Amino acid sequence: MAGLSIENINKRFGETEVLKAVSLDIADGEFVSLVGPSGCGKSTLLRIIAGLETQTSGDVRIDGTTVAGRRAADRNLSMVFQSYALYPHLSVGENIAVPLKMRRMNSLQRLPLLGGLLPGTGRRASEIGKDVVQAAEMLEIAHLLDRKPGQLSGGQRQRVALGRALVRDPAAFLLDEPLSNLDAKLRVQTRAEIAQLHRRLQATFVYVTHDQVEAMTMSDRIAVMMGGRILQCASPETVYDDPDRIEVAEFIGSPKINLLPVELSETGQIHLFGHVLPLTTNRRTRGVASLGLRPEALHLAGEDAPIQGRVVHCENLGSEMFIQIEVMGLEPRITFRAPSDKRASLTLGTSVGLTFDMAKALIFDATGARLREISPTRAPKAVVA
Ligand SMILES: Nc1ncnc2c1ncn2[C@@H]1O[C@H](COP(=O)(O)OP(=O)(O)OP(=O)(O)O)[C@@H](O)[C@H]1O
Ligand SMILES: [Mg+2]
Structure with a gap:
């Protein structure tokens, strides 16, 4: 197994800049997910690592060695696609054996009838059979x-595709949305299986998905991509609790993060709906921001709480319940988790006041960058201005 290093990769398709100065170091044995909305460049980056696409500039290194000019077949990486890409006329066993035959047998030994008569073919075939x-x-x-393959379910087919990737003992596994053709239940199950497989093999995995839940549950680190850039690459906990940018905060988490308009004053105060929050920022310029x-x-x-609204929707997930409230003058609804002893009383139309943990307040400036120089002011609670 090996670590991967992606250094300042740029990619253009004609006039379109698809990847912009993408750099990422993946440690040996690490599970890194590339997540982001459709079209942000995830598959392109994966295909460049695999050698199926050529970058416009930048370098890919496997265990410190550049693979520039090395063909996909010579990079020793296993790729699993969304579409499984199985040979329909071959059995499951033969499908899994394909990469081993390509590697361990010459073109004559691979011939279906004649190959069997050549010296050494029998021994190789039995070794391959064992590995399969x-x-x-x-x-x-x-x-x-x-x-x-035609006689298998979607989940079984995906496992055959994984098996075919697995037998090769590659330097790293590259997976591009391998679960997106499966139904919801099977996706959850296969997700756990892939995570287990990673733990057992201790192999390097690069996993592309647009499903942030998949990324959150499986990864050591998540690289959040948007518009051809990596906005942040960090542990699931960090991208969730401590995002660098508003786009990361919005993409990660379900239900989505609530974003409320706040105003910053030149004294460093933060105003929310006419309340002064007990937080001070070092940025002493007047302007709008998001909480x-x-x-x-x-x-x-x-x-007297800073957020006042009316319940417009209750989403009962069984183990927990999320309540949406409408705040006058605010377009998006605000979602909060109902405490279990209050579920029954939070019926449609109920008036609700909400406050929040100041330590968990994330402030983003007008450009979407996180304002990190925030400290609590002396007052312990939000007070009316
Ligand atoms: N061969 C190509 N020629 C021209 N443009 C391309 C080509 N391949 C990809 N693109 C463009 O590059 C951008 C990134 O595509 P890519 O497939 O990497 O996105 P993605 O993040 O994997 O999206 P999805 O989640 O939909 O799979 C898209 O705008 C796409 O249209
Ligand atoms: Mg893709």
């Missing part, structure tokens, strides 16, 4: 080895 069975057992598809609050950072409070 081992990979199939690890993925619990050993009982399916004789079937054709980001995760649903769990909000708490029920009285009529």
